[in-house]
Amino acid sequence: MVIRAYGKFFDVQVQADSRVLLATIKGSVRRERLRTDLVAVGDRVWVTDVGEDEGQIELVEPRTRVLARLARNTRDIEQVILANPDQVLFLFAAREPIPHRRMLDRFLILAETQKLPALIGVNKMDLDQATDGRSVAEKTFADYVPLYDVHFLSLVTSFGVERLRTALAGKITVVAGPSGVGKSSLLNALDPGHDRTIGSVSDHTGKGRHTTIATQLYQIGPATFVADTPGIRSLALDAVPLEDLAQAFPEFRPFLGECFYSDCTHVHEPGCAIREALAAGTIAPARYESYAALRRGDTLDLAAAENLDGP
Ligand code: GDP
Ligand code: ZN
Numbered sequence: 001m002v003i004r005a006y007g008k009f010f011d012v013q014v015q016a017d018s019r020v021l022l023a024t025i026k027g028s029v030r031r032e033r034l035r036t037d038l039v040a041v042g043d044r045v046w047v048t049d050v051g052e053d054e055g056q057i058e059l060v061e062p063r064t065r066v067l068a069r070l071a072r073n074t075r076d077i078e079q080v081i082l083a084n085p086d087q088v089l090f091l092f093a094a095r096e097p098i099p100h101r102r103m104l105d106r107f108l109i110l111a112e113t114q115k116l117p118a119l120i121g122v123n124k125m126d127l128d129q130a131t132d133g134r135s136v137a138e139k140t141f142a143d144y145v146p147l148y149d150v151h152f153l154s155l156v157t158s159f160g161v162e163r164l165r166t167a168l169a170g171k172i173t174v175v176a177g178p179s180g181v182g183k184s185s186l187l188n189a190l191d192p193g194h195d196r197t198i199g200s201v202s203d204h205t206g207k208g209r210h211t212t213i214a215t216q217l218y219q220i221g222p223a224t225f226v227a228d229t230p231g232i233r234s235l236a237l238d239a240v241p242l243e244d245l246a247q248a249f250p251e252f253r254p255f256l257g258e259c260f261y262s263d264c265t266h267v268h269e270p271g272c273a274i275r276e277a278l279a280a281g282t283i284a285p286a287r288y289e290s291y292a293a294l295r296r297g298d299t300l301d302l303a304a305a306e307n308l309d310g311p
Contacts, residue, residue: 001042002043003219009024012057013219023056028058029059029060036068038060040080041082042084043061045061046058046059064084067080067229081215082174085174085227086171086172087171089120089168090108090176091123091176091177092104094122094137096180097180099137101286105294109248121150123153123155124182125159143286146251155186168190170223171225172217173227175226190220215227216229245291249287251282255273256273259272267296
């Protein structure tokens with residue numbers, strides 16, 4: 001498994017003994033793979049041990065899926081951020097920082113368009129405050145519970161961590177979320193053997209960013225990896241084609257094709273099945289608002305998305 005890339009060099013973790021070899025790519029691999037990055041983090045490769053903890057990559061297994069930056073034109077090489085991701089965990093906090101729902105929607109759309117199953121984590125539940133006997137965070141994220149696997153967590157009390165660990169087992173999970181929500185803390189909780197830098201919210205105002213430039217995989221259990229990829233931030237800034245937008249809202253799907261106009265944008269047309277579902281309470285108002293805002297081309301959310309990074 002390629003767990004880290006440094007230009008032409010790759011850290012390859014050998015399955016048999018978990019040793020990490022610093023590997024280069026054999027010339028024959030080059031000729032076989034033209035339109036994509038030859039080797040990317042997450043690739044399963046066959047490697048020859050050439051001694052002194054160095055290796056040579058002989059063969060790259062076919063990828064099940066890639067998280068890639070879209071090529072700007074057809075001659076471009078696809079830029080792979082992560083090969084073979086199984087799912088993505090979007091981590092937010094109940095408070096500090098206050099969760100930004102539009103940003104979550106934006107990133108769920110990204111996951112849906114990349115056909116990557118999404119999980120949602122809401123950390124810092126120990127800081128959550130109840131109003132009218134109900135948790136503020138549970139209210140904020142209530143719309144998502146029927147749609148996605150939502151994990152309420154506290155890394156301070158370990159609340160929810162074991163259930164999350166079960167959801168990650170045997171998979172490669174990309175973790176992304178705004179600065180300060182607890183991504184590094186989560187990696188440490190899942191894999192106490194490795195010590196990673198945990199910053200305070202105020203440490204994350206910019207300068208520390210260069211510490212997480214490259215995608216890296218951390219093994220947190222047998223065949224279980226968590227990917228730290230700042231690349232998802234730039235991915236999110238790629239445009240999602242407008243015609244794919246409604247499809248990216250899973251609760252809209254049962255109604256698509258039911259509108260009076262076949263090219264309905266679900267914003268102003270009469271006989272719109274989506275807006276009927278909204279009026280009937282089947283679609284949550286805030287989720288519809290997110291859709292409508294993106295459809296109108298509001299770019300407000302993109303500014304907020306700038307604040308998203310990896311662990
Ligand atoms: P990252 O920027 O997403 O990697 O966040 P960090 O893991 O660096 O955590 C940011 C801050 O939040 C640190 O001061 C952590 O100690 C704190 N923190 C992390 N998890 C929790 C939690 O569950 N509850 C509370 N109260 N603080 C937390
Ligand atoms: Zn419609």
